[in-house]
Amino acid sequence: MLHRFVLVRLCRARERLRESDDAKLSISAIAKEAGFSTYHFIRLFQSVFGVTPHQFRIQARLERAQRLLAAVPGRLEYKLYPSCFTLMAGPAGAAIFEKRTQAALADSSRRRASHRSVRRA
Amino acid sequence: MKIRLVSIFVDDQDEALRFYTGVLGFVKKHDMPAGCARWITVVSPEGPDEPELVLEPNTHPAARAYQEALMKDGIPATAFESDDIHAEYRRLKERGVVFTVEPTRAGPVTLAVFSDTCGNLIQMYQQTSAPA
Numbered sequence: 001m002l003h004r005f006v007l008v009r010l011c012r013a014r015e016r017l018r019e020s021d022d023a024k025l026s027i028s029a030i031a032k033e034a035g036f037s038t039y040h041f042i043r044l045f046q047s048v049f050g051v052t053p054h055q056f057r058i059q060a061r062l063e064r065a066q067r068l069l070a071a072v073p074g075r076l077e078y079k080l081y082p083s084c085f086t087l088m089a090g091p092a093g094a095a096i097f098e099k100r101t102q103a104a105l106a107d108s109s110r111r112r113a114s115h116r117s118v119r120r121a
Numbered sequence: 122m123k124i125r126l127v128s129i130f131v132d133d134q135d136e137a138l139r140f141y142t143g144v145l146g147f148v149k150k151h152d153m154p155a156g157c158a159r160w161i162t163v164v165s166p167e168g169p170d171e172p173e174l175v176l177e178p179n180t181h182p183a184a185r186a187y188q189e190a191l192m193k194d195g196i197p198a199t200a201f202e203s204d205d206i207h208a209e210y211r212r213l214k215e216r217g218v219v220f221t222v223e224p225t226r227a228g229p230v231t232l233a234v235f236s237d238t239c240g241n242l243i244q245m246y247q248q249t250s251a252p253a
Contacts, residue, residue, distance in 0.1 A: 002221045002236075004195050011193040047219045050136050050238030067182075 197244035
């Protein structure tokens with residue numbers, strides 16, 4: 001059984017992984033900080049969170065990059081962002097979301113095409 | 122009005138679908154594109170007419186913060202009922218599921234808590250005495 005205290009240590013280690021850069025803080029250093037051997041940490045992390053610490057770190061980095069993109073107003077990602085909540089969708093709503101996404105994509109590629117033609121002119 | 126949908130945030134919809142069907146044994150009911158994510162629901166094979174569980178992407182920062190705070194404090198995101206919690210516990214253990222609480226008597230129920238590998242703790246319970 002995973003003791004409550006161990007779970008808290010794992011959750012903290014996950015936060016450290018998200019915040020830190022692998023060049024500055026290695027997985028084994030994080031494991032050590034949390035009081036685990038590297039092997040035990042990797043195994044435990046994967047069985048609780050579904051991914052290895054390394055995979056988690058890569059995902060976190062990608063998400064950071066996506067957030068930065070989304071923060072730029074007018075970007076396609078910004079428009080798509082609210083639709084990531086699907087609960088209110090339901091089977092009918094899902095179709096509406098999908099249509100809206102396709103429309104946003106089409107709109108964005110049209111805009112990109114017109115930018116290109118302006119640049120060419 | 123009826124309660125037909127309940128939702129749970131997951132950090133990876135593919136992985137969640139794999140866990141909730143392949144490991145827990147629920148059955149996929151819907152899987153359709155919904156914007157940048159998918160609208161995925163699963164149902165229990167024991168009661169396909171019961172509410173559907175929506176595997177909701179946690180892409181919104183508030184969803185993630187909520188999930189992480191619950192997990193850190195050991196609080197389950199939701200609960201599922203079992204008719205034989207000890208058998209279910211053994212079955213899930215064999216499939217590599219990590220429990221934070223092993224089957225424990227708590228008043229009128231026996232409960233256990235496990236990680237769903239998608240960012241949540243899930244409680245499973247069995248009514249051990251007649252409900253009030």
